[in-house]
Amino acid sequence: xxxxxxxxxxxxxxxxxxxxxxxxxxxxxxxxxxxxxxxxxxxxxxxxxxxxxxxxxxxxxxxxxxxxxxxxxxxxxxxxxxxxxxxxxxxxxxxxxxxxxxxxxxxxxxxxxxxxxxxxxxxxxxxxxxxxxxxxxxxxxxxxxx
Amino acid sequence: xxxxxxxxxxxxxxxxxxxxxxxxxxxxxxxxxxxxxxxxxxxxxxxxxxxxxxxxxxxxxxxxxxxxxxxxxxxxxxxxxxxxxxxxxxxxxxxxxxxxxxxxxxxxxxxxxxxxxxxxxxxxxxxxxxxxxxxxxxxxxxxxxxxxxxxxxxxxxxxxxxxxxxxxxxxxxxxxxxxxxxxxxxxxxxxxxxxxxxxxxxxxxxxxxxxxxxxxxxxxxxxxxxxxxxxxxxxxxxxxxxxxxxxxxxxxxxxxxxxxxxxxxxxxxxxxxxxxxxxxxxxxxxxxxxxxxxxxxxxxxxxxxxxxxxxxxxxxxxxxxxxxxxxxxxxx
Ligand code: SF4
Numbered sequence: 001x002x003x004x005x006x007x008x009x010x011x012x013x014x015x016x017x018x019x020x021x022x023x024x025x026x027x028x029x030x031x032x033x034x035x036x037x038x039x040x041x042x043x044x045x046x047x048x049x050x051x052x053x054x055x056x057x058x059x060x061x062x063x064x065x066x067x068x069x070x071x072x073x074x075x076x077x078x079x080x081x082x083x084x085x086x087x088x089x090x091x092x093x094x095x096x097x098x099x100x101x102x103x104x105x106x107x108x109x110x111x112x113x114x115x116x117x118x119x120x121x122x123x124x125x126x127x128x129x130x131x132x133x134x135x136x137x138x139x140x141x142x143x144x145x146x
Numbered sequence: 147x148x149x150x151x152x153x154x155x156x157x158x159x160x161x162x163x164x165x166x167x168x169x170x171x172x173x174x175x176x177x178x179x180x181x182x183x184x185x186x187x188x189x190x191x192x193x194x195x196x197x198x199x200x201x202x203x204x205x206x207x208x209x210x211x212x213x214x215x216x217x218x219x220x221x222x223x224x225x226x227x228x229x230x231x232x233x234x235x236x237x238x239x240x241x242x243x244x245x246x247x248x249x250x251x252x253x254x255x256x257x258x259x260x261x262x263x264x265x266x267x268x269x270x271x272x273x274x275x276x277x278x279x280x281x282x283x284x285x286x287x288x289x290x291x292x293x294x295x296x297x298x299x300x301x302x303x304x305x306x307x308x309x310x311x312x313x314x315x316x317x318x319x320x321x322x323x324x325x326x327x328x329x330x331x332x333x334x335x336x337x338x339x340x341x342x343x344x345x346x347x348x349x350x351x352x353x354x355x356x357x358x359x360x361x362x363x364x365x366x367x368x369x370x371x372x373x374x375x376x377x378x379x380x381x382x383x384x385x386x387x388x389x390x391x392x393x394x395x396x397x398x399x400x401x402x403x404x405x406x407x408x409x410x411x412x413x414x415x416x417x418x419x420x421x422x423x424x425x426x427x428x429x430x431x432x433x434x435x436x437x438x439x440x441x442x443x444x445x446x447x448x449x450x451x452x453x454x455x456x457x458x459x460x461x462x463x464x465x466x467x468x469x470x471x472x473x474x475x476x477x478x
Binding site for chain 1: 177181184185186187188189190193195196197199200203204205206207275363366367368371372373374375376379
């Protein structure tokens with residue numbers, strides 16, 4: 001089934017920190033403040049992955065977070081998109097080769113969009129979320145709108 | 147016979163669709179105005195429609211631990227109960243469709259059904275978050291049902307003492323005999339107190355801040371709704387929207403059943419009803435604005451103990467005082 005237009009206008013995001021320094025998390029919160037106000041695009045932060053359309057994931061995957069990240073990914077109902085926020089989620093960044101880090105997010109779950117930056121700016125995060133949905137749409141189309 | 151039945155079915159459909167639409171618009175207004183009060187731009191007015199369409203597209207997950215049939219049934223029960231409520235309320239100055247079949251007492255019971263359905267759904271979800279949320283919802287219900295019942299019953303009692311023999315709990319009778327004109331000064335204060343109690347019960351009944359303790363997103367991850375997704379979630383969403391109209395209409399019917407058409411001198415006819423419906427929409431909006439939107443922006447969430455104490459002591463006290471004043475008004 002093709003995604004209706006409303007899908008893009010009502011994205012609920014769930015925020016997962018898998019071992020970040022909290023820098024990116026604060027930028028995500030900044031995107032919710034009156035200055036950036038993502039709710040005007042219908043983007044809302046939810047408290048549970050069951051309500052989420054987009055997973056915003058920050059930080060490298062630490063060993064304790066590995067099973068939990070997989071579980072959260074599986075708990076999110078389809079169709080869903082994964083957005084990695086920040087340099088360390090994309091490449092492990094400053095935590096590269098740390099003894100307690102499994103690796104960047106895309107070694108654990110499939111990632112749709114990478115938002116670079118240390119930390120990423122709120123504008124970039126909003127852009128990343130929108131790009132993730134655009135990608136979902138093209139995926140649905142290439143599958144022949146089944 | 148069949149023509150009247152067909153007519154009733156048509157009217158029922160219109161009420162259901164209209165009530166849902168209205169609820170969604172009020173929900174959109176709620177989010178927009180709350181955003182504006184916080185200095186944000188806020189989502190467009192039709193945001194709730196986007197949300198529901200999106201939820202319908204999403205996968206409907208039933209967790210492994212859940213009791214599947216109960217889990218899937220409860221959103222339906224909740225939606226059906228609030229839908230039924232619409233038939234018993236005078237909407238837009240018209241007689242309630244099923245007004246002859248149920249009264250205020252039935253409404254009181256029906257109002258408890260959606261909350262109970264959410265409680266059962268939460269317990270059936272088998273998640274600790276949902277279980278905690280369901281327990282909190284039960285505590286909330288025990289807390290706010292008493293003042294709500296006192297408020298509704300005192301109004302009925304007063305009317306019965308003024309007009310013996312009338313069907314005082316019928317909403318049509320209540321709405322056509324506004325109590326403000328019947329009471330003396332003591333009763334006026336009593337009515338005012340009862341009205342305050344109802345206004346404070348409203349956000350609790352709708353599980354809105356500061357009484358959204360069963361759904362507390364930040365501490366118990368959406369509580370009762372934590373495991374709901376897709377279609378089931380959409381049904382709860384719709385039920386919540388309609389419940390807003392129901393509570394608004396109930397308050398309007400009990401305390402402000404006045405129409406504008408008589409005042410403007412255009413009783414009867416199309417224009418009379420248009421004016422009345424428009425005025426009714428404004429009245430419901432005003433009730434929702436002060437009982438839900440302003441309160442939700444101005445306050446933070448209470449703890450469950452604080453909320454229960456608030457309802458059991460001060461709010462019950464206020465409503466009891468209102469009742470006693472109404473009784474004194476009859477005696478003096
Ligand atoms: S990318 Fe930088 S700011 Fe973001 S979590 Fe990693 S170290 Fe912190």
